Amino acid sequence: VSPVQQSLNASSGLREKEISVAQTTAEEWIEQASDKFGQGDFRGAILDLNEAIKLDPQNATAYANRAGCRTTINDYDGAIADATRSIELDPNKALPYVNRAVARIYLKDYRGAVDDFNQAIKLGVPPTSLFVVYYSRGEARRLVGDLAGAIADCTKAIELNSKSGEAYDNRGLAYVDRGDTDHAINDFQKAAELFKERKDWRNYRAVLERLQSLRARTHSTRELSVEEVDQWVTYYYLNPEPAIVPQVIATFS
Numbered sequence: 001v002s003p004v005q006q007s008l009n010a011s012s013g014l015r016e017k018e019i020s021v022a023q024t025t026a027e028e029w030i031e032q033a034s035d036k037f038g039q040g041d042f043r044g045a046i047l048d049l050n051e052a053i054k055l056d057p058q059n060a061t062a063y064a065n066r067a068g069c070r071t072t073i074n075d076y077d078g079a080i081a082d083a084t085r086s087i088e089l090d091p092n093k094a095l096p097y098v099n100r101a102v103a104r105i106y107l108k109d110y111r112g113a114v115d116d117f118n119q120a121i122k123l124g125v126p127p128t129s130l131f132v133v134y135y136s137r138g139e140a141r142r143l144v145g146d147l148a149g150a151i152a153d154c155t156k157a158i159e160l161n162s163k164s165g166e167a168y169d170n171r172g173l174a175y176v177d178r179g180d181t182d183h184a185i186n187d188f189q190k191a192a193e194l195f196k197e198r199k200d201w202r203n204y205r206a207v208l209e210r211l212q213s214l215r216a217r218t219h220s221t222r223e224l225s226v227e228e229v230d231q232w233v234t235y236y237y238l239n240p241e242p243a244i245v246p247q248v249i250a251t252f253s
Helices: 012-020 026-039 042-055 060-072 077-087 093-106 110-123 127-143 149-159 164-179 181-197 202-218 228-239
Strands: none
Touching: 026 060, 026 181, 042 060, 060 077, 060 093, 077 093, 093 110, 093 127, 093 202, 127 149, 127 164, 149 164, 164 181, 164 202, 202 228
């Protein structure tokens, strides 16, 4: 399982031709869908997974992966239905619980999301992706008012991956809800640094907006540094996109 943050490679139609050859087994369709998903062709991946399911209606992996695809195109009800079917077919895999949890967050079923993340952790999430599950469960816990649990989960995510801007950002949100402005500002500043480092401009903007809003709300007398002002001006000039929140990422096997 891995976080999905790749954009469609539209440089040529060659790759599309390479992964559009006729498939004969469900496993081949699933593999082709994974390639398309990695390129950002989520709808194409869904079509391939449809074919896999036609060939093997009992294939739990196909349903789990299609759930992840459906989440990325905002079909949250479809994602939950697919993830639930995958769990019915094989209740011992973590991925469908993760994908159902993410969809539930977007549908504001935060307690259901926490329960699914709990089960995913119990079943075993690959170490390289475990930090994503922890900071995502932290966001769900924050949204049900479990601020101590949210902070603990995000702290665990940071221990697992100190480069996760999402973990710092989510922990900052929990600190805001708890009224701990100093810790919130520190976390948002670290998140902004990490997002900028990896050129994730949408999340970078979201964190800068939270920092500015928080300082305004608390009537902070601290002046922005010259570097911070430059960051704001440069960012808003080059990146007029809306911010995104919450920090949860759909996954794909």
